Amino acid sequence: MPLKKISMKLLLLLTFIALFMIPFQVFASPDLEDGTYTIGYTVLHADNDSASIANDYWEKPAALYVENGQMKLEMTLNHSSWITEFKTPVSGSYQDVNVIRTDDAADKRVVQFPVDDLSSPLASHIHVIVEDINYDHSYTVRFDFDLNQINPASVQSESEGEQEENNGSVAQTEDDDENGAQGGATNQEANPQTSDQSFIWLYVLVTIVFGFILVKRVHALGRP
Template sequence: MFLFALFALSSAQAATLSDGTYTVGYTIKQAENDSASMANDYFEKPAKLFVKDGKQELQIQMNHSKWITQFKVPDNGGFSDAAVVSSDSTADTRIVRFKLNDDLSKPLLSKIHVTVESIDYDHDYTIRFAFDEKSLKKAEEKAAPAASETKPAAGAAASGASKPEASAVKAQEAPAQKTQVSSATAGGAQASASAGKSQAAALNPQTGDPSSAALWIIVLAASVLCLGYITKTRKSGM
């Protein structure tokens, strides 16, 4: 009855955890007693707990990754290497993930191999992960930022869509307009010249100058007077 009650309690705890990601604190203890193991400082806190369809997986980051050359967790009555999710040689860390067969109320037994070449240290250890169930909480899921779509108004969209065409039309129309202006200007100049010629012709068909006839008369009279003066002067001298 006691074993049945314990199993029922474990099943009830697993059932209360909905699918999602959780964080949980823990302490690494020695295999024989509840004293903290020296390996406690080698592991990052808290751990991550992934729950999916009643199954649980634990993800833990190890610091001083080069020292912990092996990390084994329970697997089918024995121990096997935990799957490595990622590693960072610069930070000297690695992250492992593995199935959690028991509930968090039970310590997780695991085995590590520690090698520190600089001090010629090489040992195997059995350790226990003691989880703090009170620290269990669901991780905050960062929502993906919504795509900011600025939809232009119908009129603006239509105007924007027609801009290239309008520019092309303007580019095509511009030379035509210039040609028309040039033609109009040339036509106006020609018309003005024609009008001037017509007016000049109306005034004096010969020279186009209305005062040319009087001028010729004055010049002719002056020439006659000058010629008479010269003739008179010669006669007096002779």
């Protein structure tokens, strides 16, 4: 077999090995253990990947609950009175999300709904009414989840009754612990994930360059 064909096959083999040594979770929804997490996301338009104006009405991050392999998302909506309808796909049809609690004074509500896949944008239906400007419109948005912003939540939310029983000093202590834990998780976990992916692609590039140099040397050795 000519050296040129051998060297080209060698280069292709090295490239194939480099690409398939990349961890699968870089491209797919992660297989999460049971627990509570936070996850970043962006509300996109239905037909393009730019952020919708509705993105400002959904607070970030969302809470992600995993139990027996099943996932549920919990989101907080501000300008709650404007968003009169919020439906997500469940069992092949769009259904109203579950309202966990509301805060009329702050014009917020917390909702929860099941989700099967985090790796692709989740299409949802919303209805927005703003009476002051005579705005009444129903449309589709997509929730784009950032798999690099999944972090364990060290402190779970308490029920409203438990929160009322806590005194101010205990509540403040728990808030400080939660903020510190989430901040630490962001610095210690989310950032290394980004660095790991950068390292992986650097590894692929180095492997391809090395293969190219090796091919050149094989050609040189084969010359009379």
